[in-house]
Amino acid sequence: MSNGIHVGSVDDIEEGEAEMVSAEVTGIGRDIAVFHAEDGNFYALDDECTHETASLSEGWVEGTEVECPVHSARFCLKSGEALCMPATINARTHRIEVIDDEIYLHPDTSGTAA
Ligand code: FES
Numbered sequence: 001m002s003n004g005i006h007v008g009s010v011d012d013i014e015e016g017e018a019e020m021v022s023a024e025v026t027g028i029g030r031d032i033a034v035f036h037a038e039d040g041n042f043y044a045l046d047d048e049c050t051h052e053t054a055s056l057s058e059g060w061v062e063g064t065e066v067e068c069p070v071h072s073a074r075f076c077l078k079s080g081e082a083l084c085m086p087a088t089i090n091a092r093t094h095r096i097e098v099i100d101d102e103i104y105l106h107p108d109t110s111g112t113a114a
Contacts (some may be wrong), residue, residue, distance in 0.1 A: 002099055002102075002104035002105030004096075004105050004106040005021065005025060005026065005027075005099055005104060005105045005106075005107070006102060006103070006104055007096075007103040007104065007105050008017065008102075008103055009019060009086055009101050009102055009103065010036075010098060010101045010102075010103060010104070011101070012103075013035075013036040013103070014036060014038075014100060015036050015037070015038055015040065016036065016038055016061045017019050017035075017036055017061065017070050018033045018034060018035040018036070018056070018057040018058075018059075018066070019033070019034050019089065020032070020033050020034075020047050020055065020057040021034060021047075021105060023035075024104040026105070026107045027107060028093075028107045028108050029030050029043065029046065030046050030047070030048065030113060031046070031047035031055070031056070031057075032044050032046060032047055032054045032065040032094055032105060032107060033047040033057035033066075034057075034088075034096065035057075035061055035077050036061075037061060037067060037077050038061060038063050038064065038065045039063065039064050040063065040097060041064075041094070042061065042096045042103055043077035043078060043096060044092050044093065044094035044095070045066070045077065045080055045091040045092065045093055045094070047093075048085065048092065049068045049070065049073065050073075050088075050089035050091055050092065051068065051070075051071060051073050051074075051087040052070065052071070054068050054069055054070035054071075055069070056068060056075065056081070056094070057089070061077075062074075064076065064077045064078055065077060066082060068076075068087065069085075071086050071097055072084075073086055073089060074087075075087065075090075075091045076091075079093065080092060086106050092108060093110060094106060094107050094108065094110075095109040
């Protein structure tokens with residue numbers, strides 16, 4: 001059994017979509033975006049873009065990247081790396097665990113695919 005935050009079942013987030021987990025729930029003072037990437041895996045990044053104020057969960061997922069909806073910076077969902085301007089700061093990743101088709105988020109732990 002996971003001691004992470006239950007985000008929902010794998011069917012709740014369609015491939016190419018994301019769901020935002022609010023700061024009240026994450027307990028770390030920041031919203032976290034949980035993505036269902038087009039490689040079939042789930043990844044989590046801080047929801048706020050590192051460039052300015054934008055919600056990455058409202059961005060566009062392509063493969064294993066997300067494009068910010070405001071100025072189109074792209075971030076790697078696996079590593080959080082800022083892949084192009086105008087973002088120069090990497091996004092923080094968080095670990096996701098999938099157990100029996102249920103998604104669990106571990107805020108402030110290193111992100112890997114699940
Ligand atoms: S706010 Fe995301 S790229 Fe500018």
